[in-house]
Amino acid sequence: MTTTSTMTTTPLTPRRIDPSAVVARTTARSSVQETWVQILAMARRALKKMRRKPEQFFDVLIQPLLFTAMFAFIFGGAISGSVSDYLPVLIPGILAQTALTVCMATGVQLREDMDKGVFDRFKSLPIARIAPLAGPMIADLIRYGLASVLTLVAGLAIGYRPGGGVLGCVGGIVLTVIAGWSLAWIFTWLGTMARSAQSVQGISMMIMFPLTFLSNAFVPAETLPGWLQAFVKVNPVSHVVSAVRDLFNDGAVTAEVGWAVIGCVVVVAVFAPLAVRSYSRKM
Amino acid sequence: MADLSAVRADSLVKNFGDFRAVDGIDLHVRQGEIFGVLGPNGAGKTTMLRMLATLLPIDGGHAEIFGVDVRREPHRIRQLVGVTGQYASVDEDLTARENLWLFARLQGLTGTRAKTIAVELLERFGLQEAADRPLSQFSGGMRRRLDLASSLITRPPLIFLDEPTTGLDPRTRGQMWDTIRELVTDGSTILLTTQYLDEADQLADRVAVIDRGRKVAEDTPDALKTQVGDSTLQLNLADGSDTVLAANVVRRLLGEEPVLTPESGRMNIPLPDPNRAADVLIGLREAGLGISSVSVAKPTLDEVFLALTGHGADDEPQMEAAR
Structure with missing residues (x-):
C-alpha cells in the first residue's frame, strides 16, 4: 500500500494537461534529426541486449576461425596448388561469407524481436517507422567488424601475408562492414515479411548459399561454365570479394571497389524502402 | 476548446x-x-x-x-x-x-x-x-x-x-x-x-x-x-414444472420479469432492492412452490448481457480479437 501513498504525494508535474495545446504542438512526421536520435536510441537498446546475451556472438566467433582453417587446408591444394597460394584468394571470400552469415542473423533476430510485446509500443509511439529496423543494424556494425577482424587474424595465423599492408587491410575490413550492413537490408526485409523466425532462417539460407557459392569467393570465376559466369559477374558478392582482394593483396583502390560500393548503394536503395513499407503494413 | x-x-x-x-x-x-x-x-x-x-x-x-x-x-x-x-x-x-x-x-x-x-x-x-x-x-x-x-x-x-x-x-x-x-x-x-x-x-x-x-x-x-436490477435473486425450484407459476408470482410481487435459464427450474430475478428477496420467498411458499436452493448475487457482466442482448456473455466463444 506504500505505492498508493507515494503516488498521491508526488505528482509528476503540477500543471494540468491542456489537450488543445498538445494538439497544436504535434508534428506530422519525425524530422531527420529526430529520426537519427530515435535510431541511435534503438541501437543502444540493441547493444544492451547484446551485452546481456553473449551467446549471439557464437556465429561471429566460430565461423571465421573454423571456415578459414577448414577451407584453406581442404581446397588450398586443389584450387591454387598450395595452402599459402590459396590464402590471398580465400580470406576475402570467407570475409564475405561471414558478413552474410551475420546479415542473416540480423533478419532472424529482427523477426524474433518483432513478435515481442514491446514492438506494439514502438508502433504506438510517434517515431519514424525506420527507427526500429535501422537501430539494431547500427549495433550490428560491431558484429561485422568483429567477424572481419577475426577472419583476418585466423588467416594471418595460418600464414596469410597480405601485400596491401595495414592500410589495405583496414580498407578491406571497412568495405566488408559496409557491404554487410547494406546486404543486411535484404534480410531485414525478409524479417518483416516472414511469418516466423524459423522461416526467416530457412529462406535466408536459400539466399545466402547461392550468393556466396555462386560467386568468385572460393574459386576463380574463369573455371566455371559460361552461364554460371554470367551470374557470378552480376552477383554483388563477387564484386565485394574482388574489391577486398584488391585492397588486401595490393592495397589498391580499383574499379572493383567502386562497383562494390555502387552495388551496396543499389541494394540499400531497393531493400530499405521495401523493408520499411512491409514493416509499416504489418500494423 | x-x-x-x-x-x-x-x-x-x-x-x-x-x-x-x-x-x-x-x-x-x-x-x-x-x-x-x-x-x-x-x-x-x-x-x-x-x-x-x-x-x-x-x-x-x-x-x-x-x-x-x-x-x-x-x-x-x-x-x-x-x-x-x-x-x-x-x-x-x-x-x-x-x-x-x-x-x-x-x-x-x-x-x-x-x-x-x-x-x-x-x-x-x-x-x-x-x-x-x-x-x-x-x-x-x-x-x-x-x-x-x-x-x-x-x-x-x-x-x-x-x-x-x-x-x-x-x-x-x-x-x-x-x-x-x-x-x-x-x-x-x-x-x-x-x-x-x-x-x-x-x-x-x-x-x-x-x-x-x-x-x-x-x-x-x-x-x-438499474436495467438489470441492483442484485439478482437466483433460485432453483424443487419441481421444474412450477417455473411458469413461479414467474407469475414474481411478476405480481415485484413487477419484474424473471430470466428463466435453460436448465429447468432455474430462475434469475432482478432485485431493485435486496430486501425484496424475502417477499419473493414468502410469496412462493404461500403459492405452495418448493425451492431447492437460493442465493442473492450482485449483477455480473453476464446478467447485463443477458438483459441487453438476450444471450449470455460467453454463449458463443468467438475468436480472440486479432492482435
Whole structure:
C-alpha cells in the first residue's frame, strides 16, 4: 500500500494537461534529426541486449576461425596448388561469407524481436517507422567488424601475408562492414515479411548459399561454365570479394571497389524502402 | 476548446477475412472523463482500441482524436495517445529504468531529461527498488505498472487502457484503480476496456457495452445496473414444472420479469432492492412452490448481457480479437 501513498504525494508535474495545446504542438512526421536520435536510441537498446546475451556472438566467433582453417587446408591444394597460394584468394571470400552469415542473423533476430510485446509500443509511439529496423543494424556494425577482424587474424595465423599492408587491410575490413550492413537490408526485409523466425532462417539460407557459392569467393570465376559466369559477374558478392582482394593483396583502390560500393548503394536503395513499407503494413 | 471531444468515432468497421470484428461502432468520449468499454472476450474491444491507436488500419468509418483524423494523420495521433495494452508492452530484456529511458529518448526527450523522468515515474509507481532488476523477476502487477508508467512519459492527453487489471490480484487491482483516477485529476482523458462490470462501475463515468462488434448500450454505470436490477435473486425450484407459476408470482410481487435459464427450474430475478428477496420467498411458499436452493448475487457482466442482448456473455466463444 506504500505505492498508493507515494503516488498521491508526488505528482509528476503540477500543471494540468491542456489537450488543445498538445494538439497544436504535434508534428506530422519525425524530422531527420529526430529520426537519427530515435535510431541511435534503438541501437543502444540493441547493444544492451547484446551485452546481456553473449551467446549471439557464437556465429561471429566460430565461423571465421573454423571456415578459414577448414577451407584453406581442404581446397588450398586443389584450387591454387598450395595452402599459402590459396590464402590471398580465400580470406576475402570467407570475409564475405561471414558478413552474410551475420546479415542473416540480423533478419532472424529482427523477426524474433518483432513478435515481442514491446514492438506494439514502438508502433504506438510517434517515431519514424525506420527507427526500429535501422537501430539494431547500427549495433550490428560491431558484429561485422568483429567477424572481419577475426577472419583476418585466423588467416594471418595460418600464414596469410597480405601485400596491401595495414592500410589495405583496414580498407578491406571497412568495405566488408559496409557491404554487410547494406546486404543486411535484404534480410531485414525478409524479417518483416516472414511469418516466423524459423522461416526467416530457412529462406535466408536459400539466399545466402547461392550468393556466396555462386560467386568468385572460393574459386576463380574463369573455371566455371559460361552461364554460371554470367551470374557470378552480376552477383554483388563477387564484386565485394574482388574489391577486398584488391585492397588486401595490393592495397589498391580499383574499379572493383567502386562497383562494390555502387552495388551496396543499389541494394540499400531497393531493400530499405521495401523493408520499411512491409514493416509499416504489418500494423 | 471546451467542446473538443477526446474521441469521436463514427461507424467504425474492422474485418479479419470473413469475420467482422468491429461492426459499425460509434463512440463519443468527452474530455476529462473515464469512458469504459465493457464486453466479453472477442467482442471487439481490443480491436477497436487498436484501430483508434493507429495499430490496426481502419476498414470503414471515421475516427478523430481531439479533432485530428486518425487515418490521415497517424503520426499526430501517436503524439496524443498513450497506449497500455492487455499484455505489457515493455522490453523484457531491459531493466525498468532502461525501458523508461528508451521510450523517453524515442519521444525526443534529452538524455538528462530522460533519466530524471525515469526516476520520477519509477518513484511514482513504487518501482524504485526494482528499477535495475531484470524484468523477468517482475510480478504481473509490477509489469502493468511499468507499462502504464511508459505510457505517461510525455503526459499524453488521452490514455488507452486495454483491460488494465485482467489477471491482477484484488489488492493490486485496487492500486491500479487509484492510479487511473489520479490520471484524470491531472487532466487526462481515459478510454478503458474491461470485462468486469465491477471495474466499469468503480471507474467509468460512462460505459459502452459491446457485443459481437456492435454497441448494444451506452450509459452511466448506474443506469446500466438499474436495467438489470441492483442484485439478482437466483433460485432453483424443487419441481421444474412450477417455473411458469413461479414467474407469475414474481411478476405480481415485484413487477419484474424473471430470466428463466435453460436448465429447468432455474430462475434469475432482478432485485431493485435486496430486501425484496424475502417477499419473493414468502410469496412462493404461500403459492405452495418448493425451492431447492437460493442465493442473492450482485449483477455480473453476464446478467447485463443477458438483459441487453438476450444471450449470455460467453454463449458463443468467438475468436480472440486479432492482435
